[in-house]
Amino acid sequence: MVDLKKTIIDAIVQCLRLAATHARKDVMEKIAHAMSIEESDVAREQLSWMVKNMELGIKQSLPYCQDTGSIHLFIKLGDDFPVRSDLESIVEAAIVKATTLVPLRPNTVDPVSERNLGGNGGPCLPDLDISLVGGDELEIDVLLKGGGSENMSLIHMVNPLRGWDDIVPLVEQMVVDAGGKPCPPVILGIGIGGTASTCMKIAKKSLLRPLGKHNEDEKIRDLEERILKHTNQTGIGTMGLGGTTTVLAVHVESCPRHPASFPVGVVFQCYAHRHAHVTIRANGDWKVRDDFA
Amino acid sequence: MSTATGKKVLHATVPLSSEFIWNLRAGDTLFISGTIVTGRDAVHGRLLHPSRDGVQDRMEALLKDGVIYHCGPVARQNDVGTWEILAAGPTTSARMSSVENDVIKKYGLKAIIGKGGMSGVRWGDLGAVYLAFIGGAALIAKNAIQRVVDVYWIEEFGTPEAAWIIEVKDFGPLIVAQDTRGNNLYMTH
Numbered sequence: 397m398v399d400l401k402k403t404i405i406d407a408i409v410q411c412l413r414l415a416a417t418h419a420r421k422d423v424m425e426k427i428a429h430a431m432s433i434e435e436s437d438v439a440r441e442q443l444s445w446m447v448k449n450m451e452l453g454i455k456q457s458l459p460y461c462q463d464t465g466s467i468h469l470f471i472k473l474g475d476d477f478p479v480r481s482d483l484e485s486i487v488e489a490a491i492v493k494a495t496t497l498v499p500l501r502p503n504t505v506d507p508v509s510e511r512n513l514g515g516n517g518g519p520c521l522p523d524l525d526i527s528l529v530g531g532d533e534l535e536i537d538v539l540l541k542g543g544g545s546e547n548m549s550l551i552h553m554v555n556p557l558r559g560w561d562d563i564v565p566l567v568e569q570m571v572v573d574a575g576g577k578p579c580p581p582v583i584l585g586i587g588i589g590g591t592a593s594t595c596m597k598i599a600k601k602s603l604l605r606p607l608g609k610h611n612e613d614e615k616i617r618d619l620e621e622r623i624l625k626h627t628n629q630t631g632i633g634t635m636g637l638g639g640t641t642t643v644l645a646v647h648v649e650s651c652p653r654h655p656a657s658f659p660v661g662v663v664f665q666c667y668a669h670r671h672a673h674v675t676i677r678a679n680g681d682w683k684v685r686d687d688f689a
Numbered sequence: 690m691s692t693a694t695g696k697k698v699l700h701a702t703v704p705l706s707s708e709f710i711w712n713l714r715a716g717d718t719l720f721i722s723g724t725i726v727t728g729r730d731a732v733h734g735r736l737l738h739p740s741r742d743g744v745q746d747r748m749e750a751l752l753k754d755g756v757i758y759h760c761g762p763v764a765r766q767n768d769v770g771t772w773e774i775l776a777a778g779p780t781t782s783a784r785m786s787s788v789e790n791d792v793i794k795k796y797g798l799k800a801i802i803g804k805g806g807m808s809g810v811r812w813g814d815l816g817a818v819y820l821a822f823i824g825g826a827a828l829i830a831k832n833a834i835q836r837v838v839d840v841y842w843i844e845e846f847g848t849p850e851a852a853w854i855i856e857v858k859d860f861g862p863l864i865v866a867q868d869t870r871g872n873n874l875y876m877t878h
Contacts, residue, residue: 438716438864438874445823445862449778452828461825462763462776499775501763501849512847544781544805544824575877576805577781579824635824636805637866637874668825 398680400479401486404534407682408490411538411672412467413498414688416459419450422607423644423669424689430581430634430641439639446634446667454689461668464500465540467491467522470604476532477678483534487524491517503543525597532678537604540670545578548664551596559658563588564622570662571627571643576636579666581644583607584623587661588616589653595661602647603665604673606687611648620646644669700859704754705799713818713865715872720861721820724838724854725756725802729780731850733788735842736796744841744852751854752796759785759803761849763827764837772837774855776827779804782819783878786810793817802863806875812867819867821874833860 427443434440453460469487479486494500495516504513504521516522529535550570554562567586574580587599610617623646633639644667653659676682696716701709703723713719726748728736736748762777782803785792789807792798793815800817801807804824812818823829835856843851866874 441862442823442864445826445829449823449826449829452832456828458828458831459763459776460828462761462778462827462830463780463825464763464776499763499765501761501776502847503849505847511845512850514847542825547781572877575783576821576824576875577783579804631876635821636877637821637864638876666825 400680401482403680403682404479404486404676405490405493407674407676407684408487408536408538409494409497410684411536411674412491412494412500414684415538415540415670415672416464416498416500417453417457418688419453419460420607420669420671420687421689422687423667424450426607426644427667430644434640436633436639438637439634439641442634442637450668450689459498459500461542462501463542463544464498464503465542465670466503466546467516468539468541468600469522469524470537470539470601471524471526472529472535473526474529474531474533477534479534483526484524487522488517491515491522525601534676536674536676538672539603542579542666542668545582545664545666548574548578549596549662551592551659551661554658554660556656556658563619563660564626566660567623567662568626568630571632572630574664575632578664579668580632580636581634581641581667583644583665583669584627584646585663585665586623586646586648587659588648588650590651590659591654592659594651595659596663598649598651599661599663602649603663603669604671605647607669608645613650616648616650620648703756705756706754707816710799710816710818711869713868714870715865715868715874717865718861719820719863719865720859721756721863722858722860724751724856725758725860726751727760727762727853727855728757729759729761729850730784731846732842732852733785733792736792737788747841748852749796752798754797754799756800756802757792757798759801760830762853764848764853772840774831774834774837774853777830777834778825778827779822781805782807790815806866806873806878808878810867813869813871816869818865818869820863821866822863830860833857
């Protein structure tokens with residue numbers, strides 16, 4: 397009899413470890429491309445040190461950014477997967493274990509007492525999104541979001557009269573205002589439509605796509621390309637020190653909105669983009685998707 | 690757009706002299722050795738707090754002509770109580786902008802290390818510079834740390850927010866991004 401609880405804990409710990417220590421292949425490729433077209437010596441130098449640092453993460457098996465972030469888990473729970481209501485407690489156990497083993501920085505601060513609670517779990521944490529799907533699998537995307545980039549994320553309620561036309565200048569201004577704070581070159585996850593909460597949720601979920609993979613809708617794809625072009629013309633550059641590349645990729649998702657509302661949610665993700673994905677079968681087999689450099 | 694072409698690459702040891710700081714120009718690259726102190730949001734608040742708990746006295750000695758590094762590391766304590774820093778990249782400096790003038794002045798600091806730059810800090814009046822480290826470069830930094838000398842306020846603030854007194858060797862590359870002459874590599878500060 398397979399101990400599924402233990403299996404899930406092992407799988408999540410492995411995802412957290414890989415996400416924190418092992419750079420993704422698509423990120424390394426985007427940064428290599430950014431270096432090849434960069435016109436600023438300072439930016440090219442910074443990018444080359446970023447790559448060196450990520451290579452050290454792989455070599456030393458240590459977190460290559462000290463801010464191991466707020467943990468986000470996007471879960472698809474199959475109808476025939478045997479673990480149900482105890483999934484959240486299993487996730488919590490995995491996070492406690494990974495915090496010691498990887499190790500992850502204890503990043504939970506109680507906003508009332510202002511004390512660090514000494515771990516990465518607790519009420520409302522991790523940021524958990526569970527969808528119920530068919531089949532006998534449990535699929536988990538683990539995303540680590542550092543504070544610097546999360547702090548730049550915003551939702552705007554634009555006027556529906558102008559909605560669509562306002563998106564590009566709005567995002568461009570946000571990227572300029574953010575400057576070097578979110579660790580550019582960044583990845584932008586953008587949600588259009590929905591409610592205040594669903595808009596930000598689809599914006600965040602869009603970060604799970606392979607880097608630079610466009611939305612299948614032609615009009616949205618065109619929007620993604622225009623935002624990428626305009627934000628890279630701002631000159632903000634790597635770490636805000638000026639340069640050709642400020643944004644590595646733009647992912648836009650949409651969902652229907654209320655007639656009076658046109659939410660545009662923009663989530664910044666730092667260049668490190670720490671993300672891992674695992675599939676766990678009901679029989680206990682599990683496999684982390686090979687997305688890594 | 691500034692480039693590194695023709696700029697100096699320098700090595701320096703803390704404590705830093707006024708003359709050395711005044712001669713730095715935006716775009717120069719620096720590697721620092723000696724004892725520096727990490728401090729971010731909570732430490733800045735405490736450094737300026739009117740009530741003293743004794744740590745401020747030790748801070749005065751450490752920070753005179755010294756360096757604060759905006760950083761909240763990943764740290765691990767071994768069985769005999771010795772701390773090791775495992776990852777130590779910079780945090781976003783802008784959050785500390787509103788209080789940094791007072792901290793630099795009160796403690797006589799010569800440099801701030803961080804990422805993303807700062808707004809409203811009177812570098813020229815204070816005779817100090819802003820040194821930009823590469824965002825996220827936690828292991829480049831870790832490998833420059835020789836040892837943890839001490840740690841203050843860890844019980845109260847936790848590992849990410851404590852003041853870590855660390856001895857570094859050739860810590861860098863640090864780009865002089867905001868110098869004493871008003872030069873500034875950032876477009877948005």
